[in-house]
Amino acid sequence: MSSKLLTISPHFPVLNTATTLSSSTPSKPELSFPPHHRNFHSLSERTHIPSHVYKHPTAILLELCTSMKELHQILPLIIKNGLYSELLFQTKLVSLFCKYGSPSESARVFHSIEDKLDVFYHTLLKGYAKNSSLEDAFSFFVRMRYDDVRPVVYNFTYLMKALGDNSDLKRGKEIHGQLIKHGFGSNLFAMTSVVNMYAKCREIGEAYKMFDRMPERDLVSWNTIIAGYAQNGYAMMALDLVLRMQNELQKPDSITLVTVLPAVADMMSLKIGKSVHGYVVRAGFDSLVNISTALVDMYSKCRSLGTARLIFDRMDNKTVVSWNSMIDGYVQSEQPKEAMAIFRNMLDKGFEPTNVTIMEALHACADLGDLEQGKFVHKLLDKLKLGYDVSVMNSLISMYSKCKKVDIAAKLFENLRDKTRVTWNAMILGYAQNGCINEALSCFSEMQSQNIKLDSFTMVSVITALAELSVTRQAKWIHGLVIRTCLDKNVFVMTALVDMYAKCGAIHTARQLFDMMDERHVTTWNAMIDGYGTHGLGKASVDLFNEMQKGTIKPNDITFLCVISACSHSGLVKEGLQYFESMKKDYGLDPAMDHYGAMVDLLGRAGKLNDAWDFIQKMPTEPGISVFGAMLGACRIHKNVELGEKAAKKIFELNPEEGGYHVLLSNIYATASMWDKMAKVRTVMEKKGLQKTPGCSLVDLRNEVHSFYSGSTSHPQSKQIYAFLQTLGDKIKAAGYVPDTNSIHDVEDDVKEQLLNSHSEKLAIAFGLLNTRPGTTIHIRKNLRVCGDCHNATKYISLVTGREIIVRDMHRFHHFKNGTCSCGDYW
DNA sequence: ATAGGGTTAG
Known part of the structure; x- marks a missing residue:
């Protein structure tokens, strides 16, 4: 008979039926109380609410309350009128504070109540579960058990929801056990919440086991298990279940399909996407906004822009999200121009961009390298009050960096208070890609000193900077760090390392890493093929390219650029021509300007100048x-x-x-x-x-990089260097070197020689020889093409000093050893 | 429901 108390709703309408409530009504089984319940006696006395209480003006006011603010204004009236300890007001206050999102204020009322009805526990637990932390909900549940309040089914459903949202599998299992002990193991609602909890904890197998054991299922339980599979990345299984539910005479609703579509989008599986689309149309859901939006996003992600656009254009109630998905589709498909056109269109139509819109637009501007449009988007931020969104700021930093305005990016970075790891990564990469190696590296050490954890993105950015620096010592150091941070299985990191070693002249180390990789991207192959090319190892480059063609990774336009220029560096004219043909014929790739340039270089370098000219025509x-x-x-x-x-x-x-x-x-x-x-x-x-x-050569000595400009005398060791070059000149002349003074005019012969001797690469080589022990390999990097005389002289220098000298110029590597160069004088 | 930073070439 006490069970009827639980049917007192904390909401007003029921209160008028207070008298009927006290007459006995049959109870629902799971709501029944054992006769020993502690509140047994006091309860029946308190169920009757006298009319002077529920007809009190304050009660009416409370009934009209719609917000937390109003509630706070009514509360003093309740106290003043001595109504605070009335059951009606206790009920309303506990529930309303929860409703307006403040279970802690609800709890204050709760604690002031002497004889706590079970509904108060139930209401407050729901409040904690929905508005507060899992900890609050969980510890209140423990207290409830301690106070010997018998749980009802929806205590478990709310708690399970909170446990699932927090992915707390351990306690989820524990509560699952208690749920069974209380006899809810076959309850539809309870078990649906259990299925959801396991699915959210990524235990989809366990979730299905529970689902499978359910004696009855409804649309919600089907949707729960389907969403579980979809959100754990099993789009195919999710779709199977959609079909199965129909066999079991459960009709899917739009929610069913709207949970499946994002999973299909993530898989980028157009085939599955189309069959879901087919179902959507047959079920007549295709006019629903959320469904069409999900379809636009799915087709966009599956790179099926035509279909995405068709659905998008047909939507007569577009939302910002559908615009965003459409813009993202064009950005992902590397059509930034189209993306910007849609963005402009969206503005014209009066839609207010969100932070996602702005990020997409900035991404497009970065891809276009279009600073003016980028600035336009930047200006929009102030109007939209999005200037404090970190994600947007990260995209801005990236955009300015990609538009070669790293100084603007740096300023934004410095003024940004809430930097995330992403912000640091974007800045380091920005510096690296703009050739600001020192800034990139000091930004990295600043990041480390602030104890911000590095990740694979950080690593890629730093490696990119070090590839530019090309110092073997630093290369080995970062490689060590990659291994220590367990990032040596990451494709992006490993590709960057392959490229870095190749750029340091350590082409064999690059290949070793390449061979060790389990997964390779097209960029990995490109880096290696190009590495061989710049080292003049045309044969190796071509061999690797042929190996690539046998595999599953398809060459792209850059692959062809790399392999053709590799052929060019090694005089493999026939092969180069053949690859150029194959590019269009076998891979459907249209040659871009750079490819034509590479072909002219291939023919021209090989002395076929007329062929080259014809080719241009x-x-x-x-x-x-x-x-x-x-x-x-x-x-x-x-x-x-x-x-x-x-x-x-x-x-x-x-x-x-x-x-x-x-x-x-x-x-x-x-x-x-x-x-x-x-x-x-x-x-x-x-x-x-x-x-x-101006010609500039770099050489690294211990931990410093020394730069030499042509004719410069500003280096501290300048005098020694010139003197050394003088004696070295005599030695190599004795070995057969003849200075090539043909290109100098109007001065005396000895002056001509002096001019040649002041070329930046000669200064750098002399400095390297002076400051390292005999036998050490000298690494030089030059910003321009190495000059003919220097090339010849360096061959002799390597002979008379017995040193290996590796010079990387604008286009390629020259390995000088024993009087010869790896390029075979073909460069 | 949509999202930020990544490797190759020039």
Whole structure:
């Protein structure tokens, strides 16, 4: 008979039936109390609510209460009118504080109640489970057990929900046990919550076991297990269950399908996606906003932009999310221009962008390298008050870095208070990609000193910086760190390492790492193929490319660029031509400007200047600077004034920003002793304000990198270096070296030699030889192409000193040893 | 329901 008390709803409407409640009504089995219940006597006395209480103006006011603010205004009235200890008000207060999200205030009322009805426990537990921490809910549940309040089924469902949300498997299992002990092991609601808990704890097998044992199931329990499979990445299983539920005469609803679609999207499985879409249409759900939005996102992620766009365009009630998904689709498919068009369209239509929209737009701007649009998006932030969203700030830093404005990125970074690991990673990479190696490395050490844990992204960024630095010592150090941090199975990290070792001249180490990798991306292959190419190991490069073609990773446009330029460096003209053909024929890849440039380089370098020129004439698109630049370079190597002039004319029409092409032409004239024309080119250059990039060579000694500019005397050891070069010059001349002074005009012979001796690479080599022990290999990096005389001299230097000298120039490596160079004088 | 930072080439 006491069970009826539980049917007192804490909500107002029921109160009018207070009198009927006290008459006996049959109880539901799971709500029954044992007769020894501690509140047995006091309860029946308290169920009657006198009319002066429920008709009190304050009670009416409380009935009209709709917010926490109003509740706080009514509370003093309750106390003032001496109603605080009335059952009606206790009931309402406990429940309303929970309803408005403050179980702690609810608890204050609860604790003040002398004879606590079970409903108070139930209400407060629900309040804790829904609004507070799992800890609060759990410890209140323990207290409830201690106070000998018998749990009811929805105590378990709320608790299970909180346990699942916190992925607390250990306590989830414990409560599952108690649930069974209390006889709810076959209860539909209880078991659905158990299924959900196991699924949320990623124990999908256990979840299914529970689902399978349920004696009855409803739509919610089917949706729970289907969502469980979907969210654990089993889209196929989820779809199977959708079919199975129909066999068991349970019709899926839109929620069923809207949980399956994101899983399909994550899998990027267009086939499964289409069959879900088919079901959506047959069930007539295709006009629902959330379904079409999920479909747009699914098709976008499956790179089926046409279909995504079709559904998107047909939606007459688009939401921000559907716009965002559409923009993301274009960004992911590397169509940033389209992405920006959609973004602009969205603004025009008056939709207010969210942080996700802004991030997507910034991503597109970064891919385009479009600073102006990037700034436009940046300006929008202030209007939208999104300027304090860390994620947005991270995207901004990345955007500015990719648009070559690393200084702006750095300023944003410095002013940002709430940096996350992502922020640090974006900044380090930004520095690295803009050639600011020192900044990148000091940013990394700052990050470490602030005890921010590094991850694979950090590692990739630092390795990218060190690849640029190309110092073997640092390369080995970071490799050690990769191993110590257990990141040596990460494809991105390992690919960066392969590239870094190749750039340090340690091509065999690079290959060892490459061979050890279990998983490789197309970039991994590209890095290795290009590594061989820049080392002049054309055969190895081609072999690796052929091996790649046998595997499952498909070559991309960059692969072809790498392999063709590898052929170019090694004079493999036939192979290069064949790959160029195959690119379109076998892989459907359209050659871009760079590919044409590489082909002209291939033909031209091999001395087939006329073929190269013909090749340019037959190009289907207008040749760009890089193509004629390759032609001009080839003309310089093969001393062809006529074609060189033709190529240069084209280049100058295109207004290059760099002075390098004028220098090339002037070198061609110099070699041909056409001094007047040479002088003319130099004058034009000056008039246009074009600068010759100064030659600069780097050499690392212990923990420092020393840089030498052509003709510079600013290094502390400068005097010694020049003196050393003098004596070294005598030694190599004795061994057969003849200075190549042909390209210098107007000065005495000894001055010509002095000029040659002040080339940056010679200074760097001399410095390296002076400061290292005999037998040590010298590593040099030069920003331009190594000059002919220096190349020849270095061969002799390696002979007379017995040193190995490795020079990395703008395009490739030269390994000098015993008087010869790995490039075979073909470069 | 949508999301931030990653490797190759130039």
